[in-house]
Structures are given as structure tokens and as C-alpha cells.
Amino acid sequence: MKNFTGKVLFLDKSDINTDEIIPAKYLTEITKKALKPYLLEDLVLDGFNAENDIKGKSVIITRDNFGCGSSREHAPWALEMNGFNLVIASGFARIFRQNMFNCGMMAVQLEEKIIDRIFNNCAGKETLVQTDLDSKIFAISTDDFSEEISFNISNFDFALVKAGGWVAYADQKY
Amino acid sequence: MKSKKRTIAEKIFDFHHIDTPSENIRVISLDAVFCHEITTPVAIADLETRGMDKVFDTSKIKVVIDHVSPAKDSKTAMQGKILREWVRKHKIQDFFDIGRNGVCHAIFPEKGFVRPGFAIIMGDSHTCTHGAFGAFAAGVGTTDLEVGILKGVCAFKKPESISVKITGALHEGVYAKDVILALIGKIGVNGATDRVIEFSGQVVDNMTMDQRMTLCNMAVEAGATSGICAPDRVTVDYLWKFIKDQYSNREEALKEFRRFAPDKGADYTDIINFDVSSLEPQVTFGYKPDQVKPVSEMGDVKIDQVYIGSCTNGRLEDLKIAASIIKGRKISDSVRAIVSPATPEIFSKSIENGIIKDFMDSGFCVTNPTCGACLGMSNGVLAHGEVCASTTNRNFNGRMGKGGMIHLMSPATAAASALTGKITNSKYYSAT
Incomplete structure (x- = not known):
């Protein structure tokens, strides 16, 4: 099973699309590893600099409809290759969300007001998310703040994460 | 049951x-x-x-x-x-x-x-x-x-x-x-x-x-x-x-x-x-497909490239509509225009019924069927700062080339825009 604990990269924007996560011109790569340098290359977001801001982080917290657009699984792969296995958002595009769980990664939706609160309390500070998968709890902390937030994923999503993805799961069952 | x-x-x-x-x-x-x-x-x-x-x-x-x-x-x-x-x-x-x-x-x-x-x-x-x-x-x-x-x-x-x-x-x-x-x-x-x-x-x-x-x-x-x-x-x-x-x-x-x-x-x-009786031709104006307004509210938007094709609008009917607008006319000197029939059958029929010649005579480049330009892969990638009037489906930032701007529209609007070099309602160019 993958690691779902680590430092947070905050992306304060809704509708971040898959072209922003990994531009189409890199879809000619046939290994996941080759995608690593290009994560979020085309994201235009005040104060965000892909080169400096990605390193050392392993959880993304963002707003609504993350991963909209193309079906490219290169988006989760580019995240995975940079050590991100968990995205927490107020909403996801369907295909992106499914791709994450299909890879044994997690895309967890929280209520908008909870995401607002996390941004208010933590954005701009070094923030850590510790995930207790079995209890379905995120412990979110900064130097001067901490909060435990319970989350919900379906039994199916949970099984995909445990199995390490949809291929392993489906091969056993169908 | x-x-x-x-x-x-x-x-x-x-x-x-x-x-x-x-x-x-x-x-x-x-x-x-x-x-x-x-x-x-x-x-x-x-x-x-x-x-x-x-x-x-x-x-x-x-x-x-x-x-x-x-x-x-x-x-x-x-x-x-x-x-x-x-x-x-x-x-x-x-x-x-x-x-x-x-x-x-x-x-x-x-x-x-x-x-x-x-x-x-x-x-x-x-x-x-x-x-x-x-x-x-x-x-x-x-x-x-x-x-x-x-x-x-x-x-x-x-x-x-x-x-x-x-x-x-x-x-x-x-x-x-x-x-x-x-x-x-x-x-x-x-x-x-x-x-x-x-x-x-x-x-x-x-x-x-x-x-x-x-x-x-x-x-x-x-x-x-x-x-x-x-x-x-x-x-x-x-x-x-x-x-x-x-x-x-x-x-x-x-x-x-x-x-x-x-x-x-x-x-x-x-x-x-959704009652469409009063609907005018529509066009996108930003980097998201929901940033849409009537062509009539766009003002003067100059374009560098016109692209007619894709899984959205590269079918025979689309090409016929666009051709009926450009037929007998020349595209603006300030634009380059590309048409990509979406399949060989569409291409072949478009040759038989003469619309490929209409496109070529008006100054269009006719390319083979491919997704190419729509996702900035080939056959019509934009340079930084360029603007494309496109019949495709996504106007994401950088989609057709880094720093390029895409306006999504119908084949009719794209064809009319090719003639003027700016986003244009096709009603000014009824079929010749």
C-alpha cells in the first residue's frame, strides 16, 4: 500500500485541469518516470512556482473539480512520480478521481467549508497531513494548529487502495 | 420486468x-x-x-x-x-x-x-x-x-x-x-x-x-x-x-x-x-469551456489561426457548412487556416463534392485526419501569444501550444472568422 502521509502543497484554485497537471506534449512518453519533471508545469497560480514548491511535499490540498479535462492517467502518474499519493479537495472530476484509486492512490473529497477552514488555518505555513486509513482520519497540523478530520471513501475505493489498484482487484474478482 | x-x-x-x-x-x-x-x-x-x-x-x-x-x-x-x-x-x-x-x-x-x-x-x-x-x-x-x-x-x-x-x-x-x-x-x-x-x-x-x-x-x-x-x-x-x-x-x-x-x-x-429560439452563435473567451458568450458581444478579437476539424466538428456536415461560407472568397491575409477532415471517408467525400477545392481556393491548408492540433501535438501548434479560432472542444491554457489562446466556436463562425481575421458571426457571409 502507498504512503498517504506527508507535507502539504496547497493549490488555491478550482478547476485545475489535466493539461495544467501534465501538458499533452508529454503524453508521448511511454514510461511514468519520464513525466516527473513536468508536473504542474502549465499551472498559472499566483505565488506558485513548480520548480520550488513541489519538492518535499507529498499531499495536495486544493479546491473544487480538480483534474477536470482529459482522461489521461498521466496526471496521477506525474503526481505519483513526485511522491504525491493523496489529493484532498472539495471536488474532483470523475475520471481523474477514478484514475487515482485505480492506481492505488487516493483522491478524497471533503466538504467545501472544511477545505475553506484548512486553507484559512494552514495555507502558507508548513503543514503536515498524517493519514490513518483504517480509522479514516486525517490529522492536519502546523506549528501552532492541529485538527483531526474524518473522511469517507466507499468500500470499493478502500478495497482498491488495499489491493494496490484496479488491475489487481479486477484480476482476482472477474 | x-x-x-x-x-x-x-x-x-x-x-x-x-x-x-x-x-x-x-x-x-x-x-x-x-x-x-x-x-x-x-x-x-x-x-x-x-x-x-x-x-x-x-x-x-x-x-x-x-x-x-x-x-x-x-x-x-x-x-x-x-x-x-x-x-x-x-x-x-x-x-x-x-x-x-x-x-x-x-x-x-x-x-x-x-x-x-x-x-x-x-x-x-x-x-x-x-x-x-x-x-x-x-x-x-x-x-x-x-x-x-x-x-x-x-x-x-x-x-x-x-x-x-x-x-x-x-x-x-x-x-x-x-x-x-x-x-x-x-x-x-x-x-x-x-x-x-x-x-x-x-x-x-x-x-x-x-x-x-x-x-x-x-x-x-x-x-x-x-x-x-x-x-x-x-x-x-x-x-x-x-x-x-x-x-x-x-x-x-x-x-x-x-x-x-x-x-x-x-x-x-x-x-x-433550454429554449434555444433566441440563441446566437456562441464563442468561448477564457481558458475554461464554460466561459462562453455570444459572438456579437466579443468585440474585435483578432486571430492568427483558424482550425476546422476534431472529434467535435470535423465531420462532413461541419465541412460542408464551413465550405459554404468560404466558397468563392479568400481568407484574410492576416490569418492561416487549417482544415482536417476527421476521417478518410469524410475527406474522400469532400473531394468528390468539391469542398476540398473550395477550401484550397480560399487559402486553407488541408491536412490529413488527425487529432494533432486540438491538443497541441502536431499539424497546427500555436506560438506564444497567438490566438486560434477553433472548432475543437477545449480552450485550456496551453492546450494548442504554450502561451496560445483558443476560442471555441462552430465551423460556421470559424469559417467567417477566417475571412475577416477576427471572430465573426457567419450571418454576414451567407452561402454564395
């Missing part, structure tokens, strides 16, 4: 039901798995690594090289090579390589591979196009594609649908593209996430299959899993040449297909009534 009133998607899901792994999740069997050279090679490589390089049914796998065709460099050549070798190894019959290839969502319906009631996946978000035939067709990622190839199944949330009833009458110069752009503008890029958009109403009833495909193609731009139109006589007429041996007459085929028509009283999460 179940007594519950069902939507089209619910009927298709019930028909294909395999498993319920979790309360709201359904695993369904697939009638077709479509593959192209961008998202399939990684699935093939993974299957090989796992020692599971098999396909569930060679007759249900349809393969095309379309995204970058001809190959533009060594990497895209390798993607094509991997796909070709895989097709040969598994003796997959329906493979469309260069010369016979077209944009996936244009060529697969054209070959008769899509039928009402089908469940289809492809590693391509615009797979929702095929819902025009009353099928459930969804774009998926590479892992879903991989399991589809191997097992012929896919998991989805239990389908919920939005009913979009399109009524009124379209003005001359206003097309399916304007309708779907306006709808996305209304409900937003997130307006149909995790749901199916079921299109109905008189305007849809009167649409040709080409127009319904344009409508369903962009459902994903509102977040929808699939767009879907109920199968009717128009569907049967389109498919008749492929199915005539299976049915004694068209009525019989229609009766069979109507099993997948929605029940009166089916549950929808939303019902949207």
Missing part, C-alpha cells in the same frame, strides 16, 4: 450488470473497448509486465492511430509501433492505421461500431461522443482501459442523469456547437460531474447524427460521464447499412433500440429546459 422507471443510462447499466462491489458502484460488461496510440501503449506495457498480455475478445477491441498521425518524432513513432505490434499479436481485425485512420470518435461510429444500448469505454475523455447513438460511452484512464482490454468490464458509480430538454427552433447560422457551448456556459465545467446528460426535446429530435455527436462530444466539458440521446429513427437510418441483415425492416430495428429509450417518469437529479 422491473417496475422502476428508468433513464437510458440506468437501462444500459441493468442490461450490463456484473457486480455491485460497493453500494453505489456498478461493474458492467463492455460491448466495445476503443484504443488509440496515446493511452493504450502504457496499458499494454503494464499487462506485459504483469504477465497478463491477453485481450477479452478480439472482435470487441477497436484500434486506431489518430492523435499524432503521421508520427512527428521518434517517441510518437514508438507509440504507433507498440500499438501495431500488439494488434498483430492478438489478431485484432479492426485496426485503422495511417491512410485508413481517422479521429477516433469520428471513425468508430462511421464504421458502425456503436449501437444503441452499448456500453463502451476508451482512454479518451471525448468518448462521451458515442452517446449520440443511445449508448453509454465513457472516457476512462489507462488502468480502466487495461482492465477493459483484459476482462471486458469497467466500474462506474451507479448512474445518475440530468435531463436537458432542448426546445424551440435554431436560428439560421446557429448549430449544435452553439447549443452545447451555451449549455456548458449555463451549468459550468462542474455542472454535470459524475452524472450523465440525457439530451431530449424537439431540437435534438431534429438533429442529424453528426449534430448529435457534436452535442454529446462536449458533455465531458461540463464534467459529465457521458452525453446520451435516445435512439430514434434518425439513429436507425444512420446505422441501417450496418444492421440491415439483422432486421427485416427499419421499424423492427427501431422497436428493438427503443428498449433503451428513457421511461416516462424516470428519476433525474435535475431537469433543465
